[in-house]
Amino acid sequence: MRRFNEIEQNYQNYGHECNICGTKVIGGSTKLEMHKQTHTGLPTPQLVNGHVTWNSNTAANIRTKTRPEKDKTSLDAIDRVQQFLRSTPSKVRRNGGMFKAGSLAGQTVTGMPDYFDLSGRLKQKHNWMKPDGIQNPFKKQVQIPPKRPRRHCVIRLPVSHTNTKWQPITPQGSFTSIATNIYTPGKFPNWPKPPGWKWAWPLDPTSIPQAQGTHNS
Numbered sequence: 001m002r003r004f005n006e007i008e009q010n011y012q013n014y015g016h017e018c019n020i021c022g023t024k025v026i027g028g029s030t031k032l033e034m035h036k037q038t039h040t041g042l043p044t045p046q047l048v049n050g051h052v053t054w055n056s057n058t059a060a061n062i063r064t065k066t067r068p069e070k071d072k073t074s075l076d077a078i079d080r081v082q083q084f085l086r087s088t089p090s091k092v093r094r095n096g097g098m099f100k101a102g103s104l105a106g107q108t109v110t111g112m113p114d115y116f117d118l119s120g121r122l123k124q125k126h127n128w129m130k131p132d133g134i135q136n137p138f139k140k141q142v143q144i145p146p147k148r149p150r151r152h153c154v155i156r157l158p159v160s161h162t163n164t165k166w167q168p169i170t171p172q173g174s175f176t177s178i179a180t181n182i183y184t185p186g187k188f189p190n191w192p193k194p195p196g197w198k199w200a201w202p203l204d205p206t207s208i209p210q211a212q213g214t215h216n217s
Helices: 001-015 029-039 056-064 077-085 123-131
Strands: 015-017 024-026 040-049 052-055
Touching: 001 015, 001 024, 024 029, 029 077, 040 056, 052 056, 056 123, 077 123
Parallel strands: none
Antiparallel strands: 015 024, 040 052
């Protein structure tokens, strides 16, 4: 218990508090920055285009939504990219082919590998060409989650067997002998009595002899 108290005291004396989660981190400022990067990827908040964020991915996405100052892409190319974004299948956007649905449905086009990757997604550096108003007009197929296999309880009944006590009746002509212990003192009254026995053998096996001077209650 003393060791646990010492560890807790070290956290209080030498730890630095994370301003994101409030955890006490033992070590210098480098340890604290490494801990913060596990949360956000940035040791300090960044201001990007009027947005404050701690997340490095969010900061990169905000930067790509702003057109670079040195970019010289023509308006026709931007409009063409936006039409590609509204058409499917997406793999046609890079390699070329015929779109089956969307703004360019039924048209055979030449691919634009400078703007799209192999999957047909717009490259990150060209995200600024996709305004916020452009949404995917095609419904995403809802994937039904696979059924979780469940164990089935199988009850196996024991194998039936014949009880030897329930055998069928023996054939006619046979008999069964029954042996029992009968009341012998009444049958043989001349048998010797045990030592100290003062009463006669009872004729009724259920009778209990009474001592002298006692009465039934």
